[in-house]
Amino acid sequence: MENNQKRIKLTSAELSYLWNTYLADSMSVCVFKYFLQHIEDVEIKTLLSHALDLSQQHLEIIRGIFTHEEIQVPEGFTEKDVHLNAKRLFSDVFYLKYLKHMSNGGLSVNGRILQHIYREDIRSFYSKCLTSSIELYNEVTQTLLEKGLDSRPPTIPYPKEIEYIHKQSFIWEALGKREALTGEEVNQLHFNIQTNHLGSALGKAFSQVTTSNKARNYFLRGSDIALKHVKVFSDYLQYNSLPIPMSFTHEVTDSDEAPFSDKLMMYHFGIMMYSGITNYGAAISASRRSDLVVDYSRLNAETLKFAEDGVNIMIENEWMEQPPLAIARKE
Template sequence: MENNQEGILLTSAEQSYLWTTYQADTMAVCVFNHFLQHIKDNEIKSLIVFALQLSEEHANFIREIFIKEKIQIPQGFTESDVNLHAERLFSDVFYLNYIKNMAKGGLVTYGRVLQNVYRKDILSFFSACLSQSIELNSRAIDISLKKGLAIRPPTIPYLEKLEFVHKQSFILEGLGRREALTGTEVTNLFANIQTNYIGTSLATAFSQVCKTKKAQNFFKRGKEIALKHIEVFSSYLKMSSLPVPGTYEQMVTQSKDAPYSDKLMMFHFSLMIYSGVGNYGLSTAETQRSDLVADYTRLNAEILKYSEDGANIMIAEKWLEQPPLAANRRDLAKG
């Protein structure tokens, strides 16, 4: 892959996406390297090795681009952010679910990124990232199905005849509540519960091992918020007599030995929050029930406030790197 196109400057989108991807992938390298210190299952191990290889390739490519473009390389995350000698913090099955969730995030993120990228080498890079996320997701699904660990969304009855909506109450609940959920609403509720359970497991684990009291309290609060959101989403599925996915928290060990720096754990949790904001936003757009729209809107506002509190902690601890910014013309005009 050609890493430079002379004379064609990176756009704001391209530079920002590369910067953010570098942060995420250097974090992932640390996370996966610790996973590999304890993994017992060879099939799940092969999946982690593949994910680690992808993250390392991404970080190396971006580093080369930034050097050639004379752009400051982010600090990201390094060997100083991981303790490879720390005890196991998660089970092998959690590793598998974690990879599946991260692959899902890659599918969403890279699909959005590609819409705003024009330079051919960057377009080629992010296209490859999307293809690799598809492959990673497929491998994770194959292993989950083979081991009987796949947690699939519920089934609903097949459509048997063509029908059209005749009442506004299908959308406007005030005119009469629609009891049945659409297939898309079921899918999003189920997925958001699963994602929140991944979040509660990470919050439990990180609060056990982090050294900073503010970070520990932040993770504990995050778990409380996630459990509340799970309860709201589960109520919709239960009212429709549909199954609710279970927790992953039993997959967290009792270790108090920190494998990662507090900086890494706070950044990781922030990524999960931003992903949740995007998931809730998409779910809101795809639902046609006014009560569910109201709940998504209310819960999204709560995690946005929680995200702001996390950013303030990272700023106070000097853990938050400044992303690429547009020129401040007012300051420049002051001379």
């Protein structure tokens, strides 16, 4: 049965997801190899080594599938995109927080991908990717908690009785503002503050080491946008007397020696932007307050425009590989 499955051509979804996964994992291999050059904490080093091993396994499997199907393997990112002897740019704490967000992204992306996969061997691959993302996420979260470095979402009162909503003002604040946030709204605000803190920290770090003025301005602009979004989300929590996750930009050193190529840093920043767009979409669906929906929507539009500007910089410098395309019939 497996051999019969492998004779079935990959669907557009399967081909595209494998192609994108290859690029992302080839980037991760470069990033993790550099991180491992500057690591002191033994527990964090073990987690980084585990993450590196998973990414390398994924690359090997996808190369095998593409070779069997006679598909051109993308270049992705290689040894020329990482400078292992560059000075330390991040602290051990940053590495751990980075792993938390990357494994979180793996949960989201692999779960979404699986919904569109039909061929048995590809389903098996992404099922294993999801399982390994769950394992890594749990290991990283437990380590963060044990080290007192994770920021849990705030607690809210337990319901004591059944209540129904009687006024439309639960949604439309103009008819009578609902001050209290739902648990889902609190969680989404907390989560998106944390992800924007990571984006701001990476933007600051990459701006210090890039050799491209356009890329430097782009990273700085991205860092400023992330902090602006943090302010918007923090105001909601602060108004409700709820704690706000702290920034970790201070976990970036003052090094100006580039550990990665400009191509890799621009790609990395780009996938973070599109991850943020997905997160805001999820936040919109989880929000019942109209003011929250309006804020997430306008910030999402700003992120989309910013991501487009990044794509233009990559195209201008020939840093963007062309993904698999359908046939242009009119041409």
